[in-house]
Amino acid sequence: MAKQSPTADPILQVQNLSRVFDVSPPWLNRVIEGQPRQLLKAVDGIDFSVKSGETFSLVGESGCGKSTVARLVVGLYGPSTGQIIFEGDDIGGLSRREMAPIRRRIQMIFQDPYASLNPRWRVKDIIAEPIRAFHLAHGGAAITARVTELLEQVKLTADDGQKYPHEFSGGQRQRISIARALASEPDFLVCDEPTSALDVSVQAQILNLMKNLQRELGLTYLFISHNLAVVYYISDRLAVMYLGRLVEVGPARDIFKNPQHPYTRMLLDTIPDLEMSGRERLPVAGEVPNPINPPSGCSFHPRCPFANARCRSEAPQPRMVGSTAIACHGVEENRIIEAAPVANGR
Amino acid sequence: MWLIRACASIQARHMGMADMKSPAPAPSTLQRMRDSDIWYSFKQSPITIAAAVVTVTFFLCALLAPWLAPHDPFDLVSMDIMDSFLAPAWSIDGDPRFLLGTDDQGRDVLSAIMHGSRVSLFIGFASVLLALLLGVGLGLWSGFVGGRLDAFIMRVAEIQLSFPTILIALLVNGVLRGALQIEQQVHLAYVVLILSIGISGWVQYARTVRGSTMVERNKEYVQAARVIGIHPWLIMLRHILPNVTGPVLVIATIHLAVAIISEATLSFLGVGVPPTEPSLGTLIRIGNDFLFSGEWWITIFPGAALAILVLAVNLLGDWLRDALNPKLR
Amino acid sequence: MALLEVDQLRVEFLTRNGTLTAVDDVSLKIEEGEVLGVVGESGAGKSMTGNAIIGLLEPPGRIAGGEIRLDGQRIDNLPYEKMRKIRGAEIGAIFQDPLTSLNPLYSVGQQLVETIRTHSDVGLAAARSRALELLNEVGIPAASQRIDHFPHQFSGGMRQRVVIALALSANPRLIIADEPTTALDVSIQAQIIALLKRLCRDHGTAVMLVTHDMGVIAETADRVAVMYAGRIAEIGPVADVIKHAKHPYTDGLMGSIPVVGQQTERLAQIEGAMPRLTAIPDGCAFNPRCPKAFDKCRQTRPDPIASGAGEVACWLIEQEAHHG
Numbered sequence: 001m002a003k004q005s006p007t008a009d010p011i012l013q014v015q016n017l018s019r020v021f022d023v024s025p026p027w028l029n030r031v032i033e034g035q036p037r038q039l040l041k042a043v044d045g046i047d048f049s050v051k052s053g054e055t056f057s058l059v060g061e062s063g064c065g066k067s068t069v070a071r072l073v074v075g076l077y078g079p080s081t082g083q084i085i086f087e088g089d090d091i092g093g094l095s096r097r098e099m100a101p102i103r104r105r106i107q108m109i110f111q112d113p114y115a116s117l118n119p120r121w122r123v124k125d126i127i128a129e130p131i132r133a134f135h136l137a138h139g140g141a142a143i144t145a146r147v148t149e150l151l152e153q154v155k156l157t158a159d160d161g162q163k164y165p166h167e168f169s170g171g172q173r174q175r176i177s178i179a180r181a182l183a184s185e186p187d188f189l190v191c192d193e194p195t196s197a198l199d200v201s202v203q204a205q206i207l208n209l210m211k212n213l214q215r216e217l218g219l220t221y222l223f224i225s226h227n228l229a230v231v232y233y234i235s236d237r238l239a240v241m242y243l244g245r246l247v248e249v250g251p252a253r254d255i256f257k258n259p260q261h262p263y264t265r266m267l268l269d270t271i272p273d274l275e276m277s278g279r280e281r282l283p284v285a286g287e288v289p290n291p292i293n294p295p296s297g298c299s300f301h302p303r304c305p306f307a308n309a310r311c312r313s314e315a316p317q318p319r320m321v322g323s324t325a326i327a328c329h330g331v332e333e334n335r336i337i338e339a340a341p342v343a344n345g346r
Numbered sequence: 347m348w349l350i351r352a353c354a355s356i357q358a359r360h361m362g363m364a365d366m367k368s369p370a371p372a373p374s375t376l377q378r379m380r381d382s383d384i385w386y387s388f389k390q391s392p393i394t395i396a397a398a399v400v401t402v403t404f405f406l407c408a409l410l411a412p413w414l415a416p417h418d419p420f421d422l423v424s425m426d427i428m429d430s431f432l433a434p435a436w437s438i439d440g441d442p443r444f445l446l447g448t449d450d451q452g453r454d455v456l457s458a459i460m461h462g463s464r465v466s467l468f469i470g471f472a473s474v475l476l477a478l479l480l481g482v483g484l485g486l487w488s489g490f491v492g493g494r495l496d497a498f499i500m501r502v503a504e505i506q507l508s509f510p511t512i513l514i515a516l517l518v519n520g521v522l523r524g525a526l527q528i529e530q531q532v533h534l535a536y537v538v539l540i541l542s543i544g545i546s547g548w549v550q551y552a553r554t555v556r557g558s559t560m561v562e563r564n565k566e567y568v569q570a571a572r573v574i575g576i577h578p579w580l581i582m583l584r585h586i587l588p589n590v591t592g593p594v595l596v597i598a599t600i601h602l603a604v605a606i607i608s609e610a611t612l613s614f615l616g617v618g619v620p621p622t623e624p625s626l627g628t629l630i631r632i633g634n635d636f637l638f639s640g641e642w643w644i645t646i647f648p649g650a651a652l653a654i655l656v657l658a659v660n661l662l663g664d665w666l667r668d669a670l671n672p673k674l675r
Numbered sequence: 676m677a678l679l680e681v682d683q684l685r686v687e688f689l690t691r692n693g694t695l696t697a698v699d700d701v702s703l704k705i706e707e708g709e710v711l712g713v714v715g716e717s718g719a720g721k722s723m724t725g726n727a728i729i730g731l732l733e734p735p736g737r738i739a740g741g742e743i744r745l746d747g748q749r750i751d752n753l754p755y756e757k758m759r760k761i762r763g764a765e766i767g768a769i770f771q772d773p774l775t776s777l778n779p780l781y782s783v784g785q786q787l788v789e790t791i792r793t794h795s796d797v798g799l800a801a802a803r804s805r806a807l808e809l810l811n812e813v814g815i816p817a818a819s820q821r822i823d824h825f826p827h828q829f830s831g832g833m834r835q836r837v838v839i840a841l842a843l844s845a846n847p848r849l850i851i852a853d854e855p856t857t858a859l860d861v862s863i864q865a866q867i868i869a870l871l872k873r874l875c876r877d878h879g880t881a882v883m884l885v886t887h888d889m890g891v892i893a894e895t896a897d898r899v900a901v902m903y904a905g906r907i908a909e910i911g912p913v914a915d916v917i918k919h920a921k922h923p924y925t926d927g928l929m930g931s932i933p934v935v936g937q938q939t940e941r942l943a944q945i946e947g948a949m950p951r952l953t954a955i956p957d958g959c960a961f962n963p964r965c966p967k968a969f970d971k972c973r974q975t976r977p978d979p980i981a982s983g984a985g986e987v988a989c990w991l992i993e994q995e996a997h998h999g
Contacts, residue, residue, distance in 0.1 A: 204933075232936075273890075
């Protein structure tokens, strides 16, 4: 992976970030049926930082809060506590007006190519919207020229701008979505499962395109995915998320080669074996618990084969082990039995 | 009419643009309309075609009544009291000058119906437009903002729904008339009717639009607009509104029929337009007095005209609802 | 004789713009106890093939040609009532979304008991104990309590287990599983795959596993059919197809999947997208995207040719046979 070496200074720093959603039943029901308020901690005090020019991935199963983190970073949600620091400024909870100059620099690519483009707009208007909103080009001719340039950048043609989204396939729509995200000339792209709705051959096209664009434009990616193979291919560093918390953060290569946290190991063990090596795998136990009532202590303890009394009562804090930060009492106490590494860089 | 004109102008604009900019023009709006599923489903349904023909005929007759009508029912000079109570032309007492007979003042019933449809359709359209603007606006706002505002607007809507429409219309009518001077009332009869029918009909639009808005608001294209920092009002108008108007068109068509009936009902009850400028409802009320003395045509023909018009518009609305429903395609 | 034989199956859709061929001359066999994977991208016709076999094609889709034989007996032309009996008793079905496959108004026990009693003549008590046995078998914890729960009280993975129990309830000889793991999380996906594998081994049930996920196929299937634009591009033992793909499409597909542990700077990619049904090119449907296409590919449509232990529909294979 000889990529432009990411510079050392972080472009984005997330500190003790939390987001709580009120999922209570309506007020009247609470009063009449005596139901308590219900709070969902979608993101629960996470820290990470993204270096300029790198791809930082968040991996986890559905409901772990990774999409909430994406929406917090782009300002679709405000944080409940904690800071989101973009180039030294805390951008968490800014008003729409205060956020405007930063919005141009942080854009987002969405998961569902069928829902992320307004079906009533022509493609050229969809891509021109950020250009007009941020006054990046003036006059019809200049805007048209810029739209054409963007369409060609994502390997579409100028004529495609005249069409409506329904005339395109899923992969082409995702290209349009990328062109719109690039229209404001951002530095930082938040990609929320950009390929999970696509077929594999199209996924490869989009991933290659994203890598090329990163190299050409010096973009930084915050990449959200549940697909470990995709994450392995695209990431420089990654964070594994479970029930709103980060369990392991570090360089992608190190984590894939030597996963430490029992949850990371379990996840890596679920990757289907395309090599058909007949490798025996640990059986995966249990399911993700209800995030409204997360387990006490380490939230992974009910599924963890190494859990003990401390894991059930005390939430582990991240500790650095080599290059990775791991939140696990077992790793700290050195009682995780060494299992065969999953990916040896075959 | 306005639809055809709008399409023509869009097409003209489109063709002009295509000529200037793109060398290979996309199919024109008219072409796309001809290829569309809606047009196909229209062609497949003979009842719908018949309903459309009836509706268009009514519209033309109403619009061109001053030129098409054989007599001018408002021109007191041309009326002759000797012509009163003439039976339809085909009966023994008929007069070939008056195809559908005359009323108590010697007015030609056919001409009165044509002019009456004009009044009925005008009030119908205007009140539908008012209800639509009110309902779509409030529904969009309510669904997009949510929370307390939404709860408030929807509670008001529910309270209004628990009263019959005609009662609301009578109430608004009564309040407005009470607030106005007697001499103003004659001039403002139309306004009062439109306001009362319009206000009584907004709820359905608001509920439908609110529902679709709540779905659309969470879609990723709206989030994309928010990430760009587009103002919430613009997101509502430019992104969400075009995507929630499909069902509104259906409701509006069916509501047009309801509005025409409401106007007729109010006029029949005597709180509508004055007898000097009769609508279909007023004509039916006038004729009603003579129904049992044998002059049936004075009320039956306007009544039949109203029934046919409302049925045709309703059939169009039903077809539109099915044609726009992807589940039934 | 194979358990299921599909012979030159053709599924067409009548639309006002003409007839669209969604499945075109598909032939395949499934032996007793065998897992056949059917893999392809969206729109390749894989689900349509599955639906045609269980007799669940929705109009305007219809079988326009070919034969489907179960145990040598034709089932593609049976009247609805007869097919309904075969469906469930002989052929079970598992769909992608476990929530829509279950009736939300009945407890899972009621649904299982009803299915069991439709297909075999047993009493209520016997059917219930059989239902309990099934729930235990598919790994539902505390099955004796959960049998009276309603579908919405189960998580996605547990629901899919219930659907599998339902499909197994009449001891079918063949199960058609259409994307059974697509809606599930990765860790649950692994559990369901392991369960399906175990059940088929224990019961000797044959499975047709329809999926877009090569990983699932590699884990589960004995043989695999790769579909492209309504036709089978390549069919053969799963190890052969995955490791030594012969059809350029399969080859490209395998190259486009990122693999953990493999250093890749750039994924191999197939340019373009699968054609829509309205615009399938002449000759081989894959020829506009194929890096190895030559004149014949653009003119004549290749039929599957035996190659090794499988069959490949590609003119390159014929060429090799001639020259080699």
